[in-house]
Amino acid sequence: MTPTIELDTLEVQLGGRTILHGLTGVLKSRAIGLLGPNGAGKSTLINTLLGFHVPSKGSARVLGFDSHTGGKALRSLVGYMPENDAFISKMSGVRFVRYMAEISGLPPEQAMERAHEAFVYVGLGEARYRPVGTYSLGMKQLAKLAQAIAHGPKVLILDEPTNGMDPPARKRLIELIREIREASDICLLLSSHLLRDVEETCDEVLILRNGKIASICNLVEERRANRKFLELETVGAEAAFTTALESIGCECAVFTSGRIKVVMPDSVEIREVFKVAADRGVQIRRMNHRRDSLEDIFLNAMEQTGVADGRL
Amino acid sequence: MAVYKRRYNSYAGSLTPQWSRFFVLTRFALADLFKSRFFVLLLILCMIPLLFAAGYIFVANNKTLQLLMQARPEVGSFFKVENDFFIVVMIVQAEAAFLLNCWVGPVLISGDLTNGALPLFLSRPFSRPDYVLGKLAVLGLLLSAVTWVPGLLLFGLQSSLAHNGWIWSHLWMIVPIVFCSLIWILALSLLSLAVSAWVKLRIVATGVTFIIFFVPAGLGEMFNHIMGTYWGALLNFSYMFRIILERGFRDPYRLLNRMSDGEIPVAAAWCSLIFVCLLALVILNVRLRARETVRG
Numbered sequence: 001m002t003p004t005i006e007l008d009t010l011e012v013q014l015g016g017r018t019i020l021h022g023l024t025g026v027l028k029s030r031a032i033g034l035l036g037p038n039g040a041g042k043s044t045l046i047n048t049l050l051g052f053h054v055p056s057k058g059s060a061r062v063l064g065f066d067s068h069t070g071g072k073a074l075r076s077l078v079g080y081m082p083e084n085d086a087f088i089s090k091m092s093g094v095r096f097v098r099y100m101a102e103i104s105g106l107p108p109e110q111a112m113e114r115a116h117e118a119f120v121y122v123g124l125g126e127a128r129y130r131p132v133g134t135y136s137l138g139m140k141q142l143a144k145l146a147q148a149i150a151h152g153p154k155v156l157i158l159d160e161p162t163n164g165m166d167p168p169a170r171k172r173l174i175e176l177i178r179e180i181r182e183a184s185d186i187c188l189l190l191s192s193h194l195l196r197d198v199e200e201t202c203d204e205v206l207i208l209r210n211g212k213i214a215s216i217c218n219l220v221e222e223r224r225a226n227r228k229f230l231e232l233e234t235v236g237a238e239a240a241f242t243t244a245l246e247s248i249g250c251e252c253a254v255f256t257s258g259r260i261k262v263v264m265p266d267s268v269e270i271r272e273v274f275k276v277a278a279d280r281g282v283q284i285r286r287m288n289h290r291r292d293s294l295e296d297i298f299l300n301a302m303e304q305t306g307v308a309d310g311r312l
Numbered sequence: 313m314a315v316y317k318r319r320y321n322s323y324a325g326s327l328t329p330q331w332s333r334f335f336v337l338t339r340f341a342l343a344d345l346f347k348s349r350f351f352v353l354l355l356i357l358c359m360i361p362l363l364f365a366a367g368y369i370f371v372a373n374n375k376t377l378q379l380l381m382q383a384r385p386e387v388g389s390f391f392k393v394e395n396d397f398f399i400v401v402m403i404v405q406a407e408a409a410f411l412l413n414c415w416v417g418p419v420l421i422s423g424d425l426t427n428g429a430l431p432l433f434l435s436r437p438f439s440r441p442d443y444v445l446g447k448l449a450v451l452g453l454l455l456s457a458v459t460w461v462p463g464l465l466l467f468g469l470q471s472s473l474a475h476n477g478w479i480w481s482h483l484w485m486i487v488p489i490v491f492c493s494l495i496w497i498l499a500l501s502l503l504s505l506a507v508s509a510w511v512k513l514r515i516v517a518t519g520v521t522f523i524i525f526f527v528p529a530g531l532g533e534m535f536n537h538i539m540g541t542y543w544g545a546l547l548n549f550s551y552m553f554r555i556i557l558e559r560g561f562r563d564p565y566r567l568l569n570r571m572s573d574g575e576i577p578v579a580a581a582w583c584s585l586i587f588v589c590l591l592a593l594v595i596l597n598v599r600l601r602a603r604e605t606v607r608g
Binding site: 047050052053072073075076078080082084085086087088089090099100102103104105106107110114121133147149151152153154157179180183184185186 | 319320321322323324325326327328330333336337340344423424426427428429431432433434435436437438439601602603
């Protein structure tokens with residue numbers, strides 16, 4: 001399977017300064033989050049993937065297309081929602097989206113049809129005939145999303161999509177993004193300052209700091225690993241209980257007051273732990289999955305690269 | 313993504329050819345322009361001199377009408393359709409094209425730049441040359457409609473009315489009608505697009521377009537008077553167009569060359585307009601970027 005994004009010692013210089021320093025990595029998931037403090041190079045990376053910036057060294061590929069040499073072919077697959085204002089203020093919303101869809105190559109009739117559909121889909125159906133310049137900030141964000149999806153792209157690049165949105169609107173937008181991801185085989189690249197946005201929508205995270213890769217983390221695997229790590233509070237647990245758990249393949253660490261930490265192999269399900277407890281007459285009063293949040297992962301990445309505070 | 317289903321579907325239908333997509337910009341821009349009554353009025357006004365020219369051709373070829381006007385013999389020779397006539401028509405229409413360009417040009421790119429829409433165009437399979445071509449085609453079509461297209465129609469009208477093989481002896485005039493208009497259209501269009509890419513406010517952009525055409529012309533005249541030369545006229549782009557036009561119509565410096573005593577070679581006039589076009593392209597290349605890079 002072709003990786004979604006491949007970075008091969010990618011270096012980008014802008015205005016005489018090196019912004020991205022030899023990024024190397026392969027991201028295979030369908031939904032990739034881009035995290036990093038301000039000035040880490042997230043937007044520069046997105047712009048480079050879109051072919052707006054030419055790499056001074058190395059290369060970047062999206063779905064196998066080189067961002068520089070295969071720019072047009074790559075951009076024919078992309079729907080892009082920029083971070084900043086990007087609209088034509090005097091055009092009505094639906095006409096604006098139709099215009100963008102036609103530039104992407106849709107025939108006029110299909111472009112018009114999909115513009116209406118996209119507007120209704122993002123929840124702006126009632127406002128589609130108003131000039132985009134009269135929209136609120138949140139509506140403009142949704143209009144940008146509509147123009148990004150109207151032509152049915154294979155890769156959706158969202159740069160800070162929830163910027164300036166109130167919590168309900170943000171929640172709605174995140175739901176939309178998840179729906180889009182689940183309803184099709186679209187690949188998603190989402191850059192956000194909000195860890196929660198990335199955590200709720202992405203499977204893999206690329207963390208940047210000072211133009212370098214601080215970490216690449218597969219959230220799906222991370223979540224699976226977390227699911228297998230249990231913290232138990234028990235009553236009546238004796239050595240026989242931990243021995244029985246070990247006999248089915250678990251690793252155990254026993255602490256005071258009946259607290260036991262258990263690492264389960266992939267083949268063992270939680271109900272087997274309950275079964276062992278029931279057989280030994282042990283009461284399990286509390287069971288927690290240890291859960292590394294994305295925040296933990298992000299802070300760890302920042303610490304490993306020498307940033308103690310890990311400020312966003 | 314059907315409206316009633318409210319779910320996302322990717323698009324699997326047909327696509328338009330890549331080469332034709334620049335015309336989407338042209339189509340949308342023209343549709344927006346024709347919503348403006350002022351623009352329609354301006355376009356009609358630009359056509360009015362052509363009606364007079366057509367009337368002139370009709371009278372020139374109608375002896376009965378000339379008799380009815382009780383024309384004196386010298387008036388009869390006044391109604392003559394030769395290269396002088398077409399030079400005057402083309403110069404009048406070139407000025408009309410300039411006015412039209414001053415109204416239309418400034419809004420073409422600035423509207424996209426004001427709210428940062430350029431990344432949306434360039435994140436699609438659509439290049440900067442495509443973008444410029446699309447916008448250039450708007451001006452190209454409009455200015456053609458008031459310059460060489462009616463010029464050819466007038467030529468056709470005269471050919472059909474004159475008989476006696478007039479068309480064959482004057483066929484060469486098609487070349488200057490078309491090519492001289494095209495260089496003027498190209499220079500005007502590129503310059504106003506460059507201004508539109510540089511200045512975001514319409515009124516200011518229109519002002520800057522006027523300034524670019526009239527201030528250098530004035531400075532050139534000052535230079536001529538101070539230095540006692542005629543090369544300052546190179547900054548007068550309208551005059552350069554006239555020189556090219558007159559030479560094209562085999563009327564070298566006779567009819568309209570009253571601006572200076574010296575003679576600007578026609579090659580220098582071509583160079584002046586080509587320089588304007590190149591300068592405009594450099595400005596467009598600098599300004600039309602998906603992302604601005606701050607140096608330092």
